[in-house]
Amino acid sequence: MARITTIALDANDTLWQNEQYFRLTEQRFADLLRDYTDAPDLNDRLIASVSRDLQHYGFGAKGYTLSMIETALKVTDHRVPGSVIAEILAAGRELLSYPVQTLPYVDAALEQVHRTHRLILVTKGDLFDQERKLAASGLADYFAAIEIVSDKSPKTYARIFAQHTEGPEHTVMVGNSLRSDILPALAAGAFAIYVPHDLTWSYERAEEPRDQPRYARIEHLGTLAETIENLQTP
Incomplete structure (x- = not known):
């Protein structure tokens, strides 16, 4: 791979x-x-x-x-x-004013992987609100590029990967939504890592991909670096 x-x-x-x-x-x-x-x-x-x-x-x-x-x-x-x-x-x-609370392992995981990989943020929602939350999170400096999009589709990912990466075959998408983060990123030719969240909205749920070598599931971002290494092992 x-x-x-x-x-x-x-x-x-x-x-x-x-x-x-x-x-x-x-x-x-x-x-x-x-x-x-x-x-x-x-x-x-x-x-x-x-x-x-x-x-x-x-x-x-x-x-x-x-x-x-x-x-x-x-x-x-x-x-x-x-x-x-x-x-x-x-x-x-x-x-639009709730405090931003980062999830467990996030800070340590980003600190680890940003030393070895280019990081980009791909999120959907209201531009003003997402910019506010990113600024309040203190995580912005980890990202080489930030994409706030209206929706996530294979076409959206293809554009982002073409613009900000060496190509989908060199990119992994990490997120909690099977519908928005995992399936369309795989369809665009990338790797994908699913990180379930207990309160994921029903709209974002879907069936996990079966027998997909470019896909992995982790319980938290604390194992992100290790999982990426395993995904690259033939």
Whole structure:
């Protein structure tokens, strides 16, 4: 196999916590609507709205906030008062200000692998919010390039690998989403390392690739360097 010279890393729930704040906001949303709807599937309807609206609003807190407002209007037949809409907007703004908490092993892993490999960040979501979190994380200096994209597809990865690496055959993508980080990177010809996160959003789940020599799964980034070396062994 070709030698891996570039490591591409996802950000949300790979380098730092993200989904846990959305779960807290889901609960706040349910609490705000408790007096205005008895819909037993409120959370499911919210998630369905978020997934459906991705094509319009993209990923991130701002699109999520718009989907919360849309769901609140639908489940209450537009009876939800303006004061509750204001509280939903406040909850959305709070999503943009939560502290950045890096995951275990992240700092040590990046310190180790950046000495031997070129690192690039490949993340999707709101540009302003992702830039804020990267700056607050203290990790920016590890990365030779930063790509904040609207979605992750084989075409997106092919462009990024062509621009920032020696080619997909020399690149490994590392992330917690099978749907966004692993499968499309493999389809673009790269290696891929899956790092599961307990709270990965259902939209990002998929079947793990079977019998794929360019794929590996690890439990945390503490074994990243060793896993990359093993992937390169014929």
